[in-house]
Amino acid sequence: MKDEIDYITIDGRGEHESFRDCITQTIQNLKPNEGIHVIKDFEPFPMYKMMEEKGFDKYVEKVSDEEFHVYFFPKNDLKRIKMGGYLDLDDKRIEKIMTITLDYLEGKTNLKGAKKKMQESFDKVTAQEFALFEQYLEKYGISDDEIEESLDEILEIFDGILLSNKLDLPLGHxxxxxxxxxxxxxxxxxxxxxxxxxxxxxxxxxxxxxxxxxxxxxxxxxxxxxxxxxxxxxxxxxxxxxxxxxxxxxxxxxxxxxxxxxxxxxxxxxxxxxxxxxxxxxxxxxxxxxxxxxxxxxxxxxxxxxxxxxxxxxxxxxxxxxxxxxxxxxNIKASPNNEFLEDLTNLLQKHDMLNPFSNNEVLDVSQGNLTLEQINLIFKHLQVDLSFIDENEIVKFYSDTKHRVFPRSPGVIGRQVQNCHPKESVDMVEEIIKAFRTGEQDEAEFWLEMDGKFIYIIYTVVRDEAGNFRGVLEMMQDVTHIRSLEGNQRLLSWDKPKMM
Missing domain, CATH: 1.20.120.520 (nmb1532 protein domain like)
Known part of the structure; x- marks a missing residue:
């Protein structure tokens, strides 16, 4: 379904004689960027061909056996998405691949028919073409859940023609x-x-x-x-x-x-x-x-x-x-902006403007005076793992500790936080952020047992002095040892092994 389209809703449940005229009249009065949302008590197959001939594509949503919602929107040529800008592929081929696969996913043809048509249309489909087509599916109303459920069947449509490039790469790549x-x-x-x-x-x-x-x-x-x-x-x-x-x-x-x-x-x-x-x-x-x-x-x-x-x-x-x-x-394959960025970096370095302060310059922090080197050393030696996302839900920081509970790597920096979690937990992540943004909550606690360890996790809202939402701080710690402590220890003891 095209989210950018404004839909005019026509509830046709129980209607028969006047329904078609109502649709025809609505089509005539449609403005650019408008579509029609039809509600029927059965799937309106007779409408599909008529609307297709008038230049409309569709997305069908079955609410129940007696309630169908069909969204008709104007067909457009395939608009190149961001990923397509990095791949030199034929848009017409991608459109053909899309049409055949969508016909199967929307029930217009069966698996055998879709596979036959794909093989008649193409001698081969590259991995890059398949990946780009998969990325486009969302634009045509196919959700990630539907892709996951149908992925094996989709791959079956390409059986025998999906061509994989054999990679010959040096060790270390x-x-x-x-x-x-x-x-x-x-x-x-x-x-x-x-x-x-x-x-x-x-x-x-x-x-x-x-x-x-x-x-x-x-x-x-x-x-x-x-x-x-x-x-x-x-x-x-x-x-x-x-x-x-x-x-x-x-x-x-x-x-x-x-x-x-x-x-x-x-x-x-x-x-x-x-x-x-x-x-x-x-x-x-x-x-x-x-x-x-x-x-x-x-x-x-x-x-x-x-x-x-x-x-x-x-x-x-x-x-x-x-x-x-x-x-x-x-021969390094470079993006169009690489040369500009390199030139800018060299210029900033030349005029000592790349870093606004050195590692040894003392900074006036909230409670004290620390150098950048000292700040980094403190984070590195904390007995807890910290991660921070900003108000735009972008990962900006994680503490580089040796005892990290879950793996982290530099690739996470700059990443949308929703993409740092499996699909099943994204709703919970968004619920926490929403509650923090609106001021409904300030903290969210979790704990779990994993591989003999007891892990404690707490998310804390970060607000500035004016109370504005500025992000979320995640703190994670293996508290297995802490939970095992009993009584008192008031004297110095070196029983714990030295940290390496």
Whole structure:
């Protein structure tokens, strides 16, 4: 549905003779940027062809078996979205791909018919074309939930013609690292397939699942490093759809481990085919769509910066890769503004204007006088993790502590906070921010038990002296040790191991 359209509502429930005339009259009087919202007690199929011939597209919403809402809006040529500006693709091909897939999603054709039409129309569809088409779906009223639910069927439409670019990259390149991890994960899956043909031996399965559980690191780096870089290019579907699929995989692996630990052997074994299929399916999506598209969207400078933050999160089933720096600086793929930004940076550095103060200059903070170096050292040594989003809901800061509860990396800075959470928890995040903005609440507390640790999390509203909303501060701490304390300790003790 086109959100920018103003809709004129016509409630046609129970109407028969005058309904068509009412629609015709309304169409004649429509102004630019106006559409028609029809409510009927059945799906008005007879209207679809008539409205299509008059130049209207539609979005159908089924409220119940006896209430349908159909939004008709003027067709427009495909307007290039932000992501499209970074990819040199044929808009007419994307439009054709959109039409065939939308016909299936809107029920105009079945899966077999859509697949046949796609294969008749195209010899091949690239990963980049698929990714761009997927990004456009939202513009045509297809929600992220619908994409997630129908993704396997959508991929089936492209079966046999979806072409993946084989990436040949040097060691240390972040995309090469993901590929190396995919190879290692598949090795574990193959071992699992072999084990399913043999007698059940619990200890061997425990070792395999200890390895498979490292996929959480693979997902964490992808979510905190790769996804933010793609969002800056307008490609946010990985954050909104793939993140949920990642979490589904983490959940089923966790369930399988619980069956294994509880000696529920049959339930554990019954789950293995699904575990293998879900993990393999994600590896295919990454290898054939996500990573090739990332190569086209991101610059080499993006990858160099990404590599600097990758070590922060770690690696899945592989050793730490070497550093990555482009050896052929003349051929670095650059965005149009890179040269201007470099020139501006050089100019500011020349006149000592890049940093308004040095690390050693004393700053007058609220209660005291500190240098920038001292402020950073304080944040680095706090026994709690801090994160801050500003009034525009942009992540501006996190404390760089060694004991961090959840992974963080530089890619999160500048990111919309909603994109830092899986889709299932975004509503709660927005509810907290709304309550803080309106002044209804000042704090939101959470606690959870995870891997034998008790984690305490509190969100606190940040307001200036005038009471204006300026952002949200998140504080997180592993309080397992604190909860275990009893009695008193009034004398100095060095029982606690030295922090390294």
């Amino acid at each position: 972040p995309m090469r690292t993901y590929l190396e991890e995919i190879k290692a994960i598949r090795k574990v899956l193959n071992q699992m397939r072999t084990m399913l043909k043999k007698n059940f031996i619990k200890n061997k399965w425990i070792k395999l699942y200890d390895k498979l559980a490292e996929i959480n690191i693979h997902f964490a780096r992808k979510q905190n490093q790769l996804f933010p870089a793609l969002e800056k290019k307008g490609f946010d579907k990985p954050s909104k759809v793939m993140w949920t699929l990642d979490n589904n995989i983490k959940e089923i692996i966790k369930n399988a481990q619980e069956y294994l630990e509880a000696d529920q052997d049959n339930k554990f074994l019954e789950l293995q085919e699904e575990v293998i299929e879900m993990v393999e399916d994600m590896m295919v999506k990454e290898e054939e769509i996500l990573l090739p598209t990332s190569m086209d969207l991101l610059t080499d400078k993006d990858f160099i910066e990404m590599r600097k933050g990758d070590d922060e999160i770690g690696y899945c089933l592989i050793s730490s890769p070497p550093s990555y720096e482009n050896k052929d600086k003349d």
